[in-house]
Amino acid sequence: REKIADFFGLSESENLVFTKNCTEALNIVLMSIGSEGGHIIISDLEHNSVLRPLFELKKQGKADFSVAEVFESEPERTVESFKKHIRKDTKLIAATGASNVFGIKLPVKKLAKLACENGIMLLVDMAQTAGTMKMDMDETGVDFVCAPGHKGLLGPMGTGILAAKKPEFLKPHLFGGTGTYSLF
Secondary structure (H helix, E strand, O other): OHHHHHHOOOOOHHHEEEEOOHHHHHHHHHHHHHOOOOEEEEEOOOOHHHHHHHHHHHHOOOOEEEEEOOOOOOHHHHHHHHHHOOOOOEEEEEEEOEOOOOOOEOOHHHHHHHHHHOOOEEEEEOOOOEOOEOOOHHHHOOOEEEEEOOOOOOOOOOOEEEEEOOHHHOOOOOOOOOOOOOOO
16 A cells, blocks of 8 residues: 555655556545535546546436537646636546547646646546556646556556545445444
8 A cells, every 4th residue: 555655746645545457546536525515627538437427416406517629739738728717616527547548648737737736636546547657636726536457557456556746535325344444
């Protein structure tokens, strides 16, 4: 846990959890934040692991989302596209580090700055970039990183990570196990 937290520039290793894959990690963040209502901005390059939870939240009437256009090799234009979608109730920007279809990298540092300036959290889906793109969460201000273990991290299938600078916004999604207060 400490080595992986250090690898992603997360100073609090207790805020890193292991998941069964990147999809589960993404769902934890999206469903936790989206279940409280509000608005989420995503890119037009997002994977179904981001889209499907958001469509479910919208169907349930819990959260709304907008899709920002990504302009290849034009980071400033891409950031402006995200900026145009910011609303008073925007809580989160969820963006892939790079598209699994086109290989287009998003300007993560610039999106982190935009999010920070507007009091919005940033989730980066590093399914395609973990292990190949440097991430320093403490330096950039990225709030959540989700990644699979089996791709660029060269770990086994069926593993994933969720690194959170703001774990207080996350809700448990599984209950049970050992403990002393079973009746509460």
